[in-house]
Amino acid sequence: MNNTNHLNYILRLADSPMILGQRLSEWCGHGPILEQDIALTNIALDFIGQARNLYQYAAKFEAKGRTEDDFAFLRDPLKYKNVLLVEQPNGNWGQTIMRQFLYDSFNFYFYNELKNSTDTQISAIAEKSLKEIKYHLRYSSEWTARLGDGTEESHMKMQNALDELWMYTGELCTPDALDEEAAKAGIGVDLNKIHPYVEEKVDAILRRATLQKPESNWMQKGGKQGQHSEHLGFILAEMQFMQRAYPGAEW
Amino acid sequence: MTDAKQLSLEDNFQAKVDAEIKIEPKDWMPEKYRKTLIRQISQHAHSEIVGMLPEGNWITRAPSLRRKLGLLAKVQDEAGHGLYLYSACETLGIERDTLLDQLHTGKAKYSSIFNYPTTTWADIGAIGWLVDGAAIMNQVPICRCSYGPYARAMVRVCKEESFHQRQGFEILLTLSKGTDEQRAMLQDAVNRWWWPSVMMFGPSDKDSPNTAQSMKWKIKRFTNDDLRQKFVDVCVGQAEILGVTLPDPDLKYNEETGHWDFGTINWDEFWQVVKGNGPCNRQRLNARKKAHEEGAWVREAAMAYAEKQEQCEVASVAKVA
Numbered sequence: 001m002n003n004t005n006h007l008n009y010i011l012r013l014a015d016s017p018m019i020l021g022q023r024l025s026e027w028c029g030h031g032p033i034l035e036q037d038i039a040l041t042n043i044a045l046d047f048i049g050q051a052r053n054l055y056q057y058a059a060k061f062e063a064k065g066r067t068e069d070d071f072a073f074l075r076d077p078l079k080y081k082n083v084l085l086v087e088q089p090n091g092n093w094g095q096t097i098m099r100q101f102l103y104d105s106f107n108f109y110f111y112n113e114l115k116n117s118t119d120t121q122i123s124a125i126a127e128k129s130l131k132e133i134k135y136h137l138r139y140s141s142e143w144t145a146r147l148g149d150g151t152e153e154s155h156m157k158m159q160n161a162l163d164e165l166w167m168y169t170g171e172l173c174t175p176d177a178l179d180e181e182a183a184k185a186g187i188g189v190d191l192n193k194i195h196p197y198v199e200e201k202v203d204a205i206l207r208r209a210t211l212q213k214p215e216s217n218w219m220q221k222g223g224k225q226g227q228h229s230e231h232l233g234f235i236l237a238e239m240q241f242m243q244r245a246y247p248g249a250e251w
Numbered sequence: 252m253t254d255a256k257q258l259s260l261e262d263n264f265q266a267k268v269d270a271e272i273k274i275e276p277k278d279w280m281p282e283k284y285r286k287t288l289i290r291q292i293s294q295h296a297h298s299e300i301v302g303m304l305p306e307g308n309w310i311t312r313a314p315s316l317r318r319k320l321g322l323l324a325k326v327q328d329e330a331g332h333g334l335y336l337y338s339a340c341e342t343l344g345i346e347r348d349t350l351l352d353q354l355h356t357g358k359a360k361y362s363s364i365f366n367y368p369t370t371t372w373a374d375i376g377a378i379g380w381l382v383d384g385a386a387i388m389n390q391v392p393i394c395r396c397s398y399g400p401y402a403r404a405m406v407r408v409c410k411e412e413s414f415h416q417r418q419g420f421e422i423l424l425t426l427s428k429g430t431d432e433q434r435a436m437l438q439d440a441v442n443r444w445w446w447p448s449v450m451m452f453g454p455s456d457k458d459s460p461n462t463a464q465s466m467k468w469k470i471k472r473f474t475n476d477d478l479r480q481k482f483v484d485v486c487v488g489q490a491e492i493l494g495v496t497l498p499d500p501d502l503k504y505n506e507e508t509g510h511w512d513f514g515t516i517n518w519d520e521f522w523q524v525v526k527g528n529g530p531c532n533r534q535r536l537n538a539r540k541k542a543h544e545e546g547a548w549v550r551e552a553a554m555a556y557a558e559k560q561e562q563c564e565v566a567s568v569a570k571v572a
Contacts, residue, residue: 025310025319028326029303030538032546033553034334041327045320052316069315093549149559150552157548242314242372249430251314251372251422 001185007062008081009182010122011071012224013114014054015082018072019232020103021047022239023090032093039139043100046132053125061121073243077232084223085168087232091161094147094154098161101140105201106172108137109194118186141205148209155210162206163214170219173198178224268469273399276342284468287461288398289343290359291470293350296336297361299329300354301535305369306378314372321418322375328411335404342400355540363521364447366529373426373433373440379419381441381448381486387412388482389452392472420489427493434494441490442498449513450521452479483511 001009024044031037055068085103090096111133114126147154173195175183182188206213222228242251260279267274274280303326310326313319337347353359364382369375390409396402426437452475453459465471473481483502490497501514523529 022311025323028310028323029300029307029330030542032542032549034300034330034337036549038327038330038334041323041330045323045327048316048320048323052320055316072316073314093546146556147549147552150556151548153548154552154555238311241312246314246430246432249314249433250428251318251425 001181009188010058012081014051015080016086017047018051019082020086026090043136050129057121073240077228078226081224083171084220084229094157095161097143098165101144102169104137104140106198108133109197110189113189144205145208148211159211162211166214167220171221176224268397274397275399285343289345292336292340292401294360296333297354297359299333301361301365303329304535304538305365308369309375325415332408339400339404363524364451366524366532367447368531371436373436376419376422377440377444379415380423381444383412383416385448385451385482388478397469423493438495441495445498480510483513487511
């Protein structure tokens with residue numbers, strides 16, 4: 001794997017947690033229960049922390065003087081390679097939980113493999129992150145079951161959330177050329193290998209939550225290639241405002 | 252209860268307070284002591300929760316990853332403080348739901364400082380330096396409050412607050428070493444947050460009728476004006492390090508008292524904000540109400556699910572039996 005592709009793979013790993021952490025942080029101070037406000041903020045902190053570790057590594061790997069903040073705050077949507085799922089709006093608490101559950105189900109099996117990366121830096125970051133990710137999956141699975149099988153209203157809200165978000169799950173486990181190359185080089189994860197595990201986990205929790213998987217299997221894709229939904233531009237406009245407005249300033 | 256018995260209970264209570272023995276939830280206490288504490292602790296808890304809003308405002312726009320993590324963790328700490336304080340308050344025999352209702356209906360107050368807007372990044376530093384700084388002055392003595400659960404909650408709160416204060420000061424110090432625009436941002440934030448922070452200690456002693464009783468009960472250890480003076484004295488030196496001017500032309504060192512004299516506080520502004528006419532009173536309260544109302548279905552679902560789980564357990568135990 002050449003250095004450009006290797007770097008792109010590290011950045012791809014970083015971008016999804018960055019955007020998901022940013023999204024989750026929007027909830028801070030507005031959660032439905034104080035304890036859950038704290039719990040979700042913890043998860044936001046984990047994701048932003050993971051993204052930061054990966055951007056730091058990307059900066060070191062590239063060795064051209066760019067910093068973690070340059071990667072986070074000075075790249076446009078086309079350069080961001082996060083999956084579409086994580087940039088979807090928070091919506092109500094149920095939508096956030098559903099988005100989280102769908103992502104965590106993938107992310108857990110993904111990191112479980114990523115820890116075996118031949119890139120020792122990636123492997124170390126994955127090992128460290130996996131502890132957090134395990135907890136995320138437990139948290140979002142529990143809440144998916146609780147809200148899916150709670151009241152009639154909560155069930156309906158969760159079913160709607162699942163129907164809305166399902167089409168963004170396809171690209172999680174669908175490899176593109178870079179995924180395949182990284183997997184072949186032993187640096188990245190073979191998405192075909194984890195796909196059945198992810199599916200099994202999702203099915204089991206949805207059953208517990210009494211929710212129906214949507215019939216339509218049409219999947220949106222493009223995030224990993226920098227082709228995003230309209231939401232990402234707004235996320236970055238807000239997130240990057242300071243760095244763009246005051247170029248070169250130290251904070 | 253006979254008058255004599257009541258009197259001896261009160262004497263006994265006061266003797267314990269005087270001897271610095273902590274009052275615990277199951278101990279006898281005068282009704283007014285309980286009410287005063289409920290009012291004060293809940294007001295404090297609400298302040299932590301409402302206080303998440305002005306700072307939370309900048310989480311998504313924080314200028315670096317390091318600052319974003321710092322701010323997010325800080326606002327989360329405030330939520331944690333709210334949690335300990337609601338729990339401490341519940342030991343006095345009142346439910347969290349009732350306390351929240353009191354906040355949402357405007358019956359309970361929270362610190363007025365959070366009714367001011369955070370318009371620039373420098374405000375995040377200024378809140379840490381001045382607002383958390385003032386809060387620490389107020390709160391450190393509460394670690395020795397006569398009521399055990401409140402005192403213990405405050406020990407933990409104060410440790411974190413002092414970290415927040417240093418973090419805020421460091422944000423401002425970075426600005427002070429930055430560009431002209433950053434220094435202007437810093438001075439502007441200090442101009443806006445200085446007086447509201449000085450007002451955080453509450454009305455002047457002569458207008459604070461409950462102070463004497465609270466001090467006798469050792470809920471309070473210092474008067475509002477004493478704490479305010481201490482705060483001003485500390486801030487003057489720190490402002491110098493930051494290279495900012497505190498917006499008070501009357502600020503002058505008094506050789507005789509060894510303290511910094513300061514100008515007249517605009518009490519009209521103070522009372523207007525307390526009454527609900529500050530720049531953000533409505534927005535803050537509406538944001539809290541919205542979060543609570545929109546979260547109702549989540550709380551109901553969690554209850555319903557817990558009940559179903561419990562029934563399942565009962566059924567499976569019955570089956571085994």
